[in-house]
Amino acid sequence: MDRRTFIRAGAGAGLVAASGGLSAPAIGQGAAAKTLRFVPQANLANFDPIWGTQYVVRNAAALVWDTLYGVDANLVPQRQMVDSEEVSSDGLTWTFKLRSGLKFHDGTPVLAKDCVASLVRWSFRDPMGLMIKAIQEEIVAVDDTTFRWRLKRPYPKMLLALGKNNSPCSFIMPERIAKTDPFQQITEYVGSGPMKFVRGDWVPGAKAVFEKFADYVPRAEPASWLAGGKRMLVDRIEWVIMPDPATASAALQNGEIDWWENPIADLVPVLKRNRNIRVDIGDPLGNIGAFRLNHLHPPFNDVRARRAILMALDQEEFMRAIVGSDDNLWKPLPGYFTPGTPLYNEEGGEILKGRRDIEGAKRLLAESGYKGEPVTMVVAQDQPVTKAQGDVAHQLLKRIGMNVDFVATDWGTTGQRRALKSPPAQGGWNIFFSWHAGADCINPAAYTAIRANGDGAWFGWPNIPAVEQQVANWFEAKNLDEEKAAMRALNKAALDNVVYVPPGFFLTYTAWRSNVSGITKGPLPFFWNVAKA
Amino acid sequence: MLTYILRRILATIPVMAVVALFVFSLLYIAPGDPAAVIAGDQATPEDVEKIRQSLGLDRPFLVRFGEWVWQIARFDLGTSIFTGLPVTQLIAQRVEPTLSLMVVTLILAIVVAVPMGVLAAWQAGTWVDRTIMAFAVFGFSVPVFVVGYILAYIFALELDWLPVQGYTPIAQGVKPWLENLILPAVALGCVYVALIARITRATMLEVLQQDYIRTARAKGVSQRDVLFLHALKNAAVPIVTVIGIGVALLIGGAVVTESVFAIPGLGRLTVDAILRRDYPVIQGLVLLFSFVYVLVNLMVDLVYTLVDPRIRY
Secondary structure: OOHHHHHHHHHHHHHHHHHHHHOOOOOOOOOHHHEEEEEOOOOOOOOOOOOOOOHHHHHHHHHHOOEOEEEOOOOOEEEOOEEEEEEOOOOOEEEEEEOOOOEOOOOOEOOHHHHHHHHHHHHOOOHHHHHHHHOEEEEEEOOOOEEEEEEOOOOOOHHHHHHOOOOOOOEOOOHHHHOOOOOOOOOOOOOOOOEEEOHHHOEOOOEEEEEEOOOOOOOOOOOEOOEOOOOOOOOEEEEEOOOOHHHHHHHHHOOOOOEEOOOOHHHHHHHHHOOOEEEEEOOOOOEEEEEEEOOOOOOOOOHHHHHHHHHHOOHHHHHHHHHOOOHHHEEOOOOOOOOOOOOOOOOOHHHHOOOOOHHHHHHHHHHOOOOOOEEEEEEEOOOHHHHHHHHHHHHHHHHOOOEEEEEEEOHHHHHHHOOOOOOHHHOOOOEEEEEEEHHHHOOOOOOHHHOOEHHHOOOOOOEOHHHHHHHHHHHHOOOHHHHHHHHHHHHHHHHHHOOOEOOOEEOOEEEEEOOEEOOOOOOOOOOOOOEEO | OHHHHHHHHHHHHHHHHHHHHHHHHHHHHOOOOHHHHHHOOOOOHHHHHHHHHHHOOOOOHHHHHHHHHHHHHOOOOOEOOOOOOEHHHHHHHHHHHHHHHHHHHHHHHHHHHHHHHHHHHHOOOOHHHHHHHHHHHHHHHOOHHHHHHHHHHHHHHHOOOOOOOOOOOHHHOHHHHHHHHHHHHHHHHHHHHHHHHHHHHHHHHHHOOOHHHHHHHHOOOOHHHHHHHHHHHHHHHHHHHHHHHHHHHHHHHHHHHHHHOOOOOHHHHHHHHHHHOOHHHHHHHHHHHHHHHHHHHHHHHHHHHHHOOOOOO
16 A cells, blocks of 8 residues: 555545444433533542542432431431331330332332441441441341331430431442442442432543432422422433533533532622523532641640631631622631521630731730741642632731741642641641531531540541530430530630631522522532423 | 564553553652542541551552552553542543544644645745734643633634533534534644644745755746645655644643533543542553553654655664
């Protein structure tokens, strides 16, 4: 073959390939009206809601797996897969009976043994599950639809533990899957929830697809968050991963997607001007910023250095750096718990209110023995929330006379470095930033960041017995008044000792096309009862 | 020729081995922890440690490297830490969009850039030349994401001619496939057009000074034939070289372009894997890209024989 023949043959092959493609049909277009295209907050990189506890995994898992109970919009756990429960008079034995007709996506019935295996796996990874496991006598299937949990001590928050929306939720899986080591990833995604996961269409980082499960039997009650009848009004939900907010914004305006979970604040004015788009607060429980201090090393091993920051910190500066000029998106937070929820209080919060006292902070810092040593601040630049907090905190600490070693890095590196307990000069850290979903900060149940049990605490390892005492009091509380009393004391103890610095409370928007209806505000996107015209 | 091709293919083995060692070592010493990402923000340090152990990330360098090399020797790139899916499957899912984007960009760039370069050389010093070179400077200077946003705004949002984002497999029809690729290919192709146009112009200017061109003109050969049959053919070797080098540019540019236009290709897979520290995926992708680059160089060398009969291997 000479070169001319070669070139002609190549061109011919290209034409054949092109013409061959013309005859292929476009698939899925007929079903477009019943397909909801959704842009989630992050990539669904794995799909084991017990192994990986990221919110995006929890959100997808809520479609595929059901829970025994589910919290409603009043934050009260309601029966979901459970038909009835019975607790013994001494509070030590819980007996649960499943409602009839529950089926997994592979057609097998949901049995008590599936619940037992799922709860055992969950209890290795969830803070409340760990507490129950610590006082567990046994958990056994009594028959196909009944299982019993016997405890050594009463656990008044049992139903909340089984119905909470905080990650990891106690999702029910078939026994064969639930027997997977809780620190290993499951390889089958079979649940009994209202949608099936279409594994064949899953392109991690790009797309995840869910199809309606025809055999799902919703409860008769109206849907409310994770509780009530989960009626699916669309046949198919496509999660489209869009790392670029500008692209997601344009795609929503162009009608290429139907619902964007978390539009960034900068793009919201553009979306609000479009008459085909609705914009509203997505999660009324919002988020709480986290300015995390390392209690193991100077200067923040001294409470005076920690309180010096509270004296000087202006929450408005932090919040405006995160959400911009939209006043609907933030609130001052003189405490640690989610505003607008029953246990919210501002006990001990005076130090965060009123005029900021820079000079007082400097004096307190000097009293703590701080003499200008470098303070290592690790700031993830790839997360807008952490970057904004880091930039403002840098200025704040310089104002009160701290010598800041600003380490600009990414979230992956922050995740590794914050786990190091070594001194900052040996690779450790003094400060890092994060944020917590407001749904996790309603009470201490899922609020790992409020715990102050030393080595068992979240990064920074605060060791403050007064805080732990109030956490225990809340878990033991038998009624709302007792819970409120414990929470007031907890907020005060946490602020007096500065478990961490709360830079404020902020909200985010969600946006959808006007032909989509039924979207409700909540801590996660609820797809049931969402319809597309 | 066949011996030469075989020798070149065999020569990729040591190159790939060096790349493998380099990438693995670099990732080993780089900060970051996939276990922390998996465990989520609310996980305790103990949870993170247990996940790290379950993933085998606490094992010594040599053990992990040896295991990986053994896998590669069996043509197994391993399993993604996060998705639990084989790296080969993840790559296979993403090859078509990236390949499509690169092919369309390449064709677009060559079809536009080469005539532009020829025209600029022919009209050297005139306003035509200056306009083309101004465009080349623009193509080099404006980042691909800026071009992408501008194109998406005009052609998708304002005119509603093309989709903003996404990718349709060619099996679902050439039209939707092409519609999804036009804007990304133009955005990605800008810098490539600029590069090829400049090189074509420079090479053509040199060739147009040669005696045989003057002779051809003296013989009355038409301007078009002089430019495209006599001059361009002899200027082709440097142009082909630059097209080959440009493939590396395309791979780099695809990362940004795929993010801007939400194309589920290898570029986005790379970025996601790096951000999450999904080591097996990063390693597999770097090996793949290295292999592609070596292969492209080989193809460029082979194309030399097609455009210049004097070159023989």
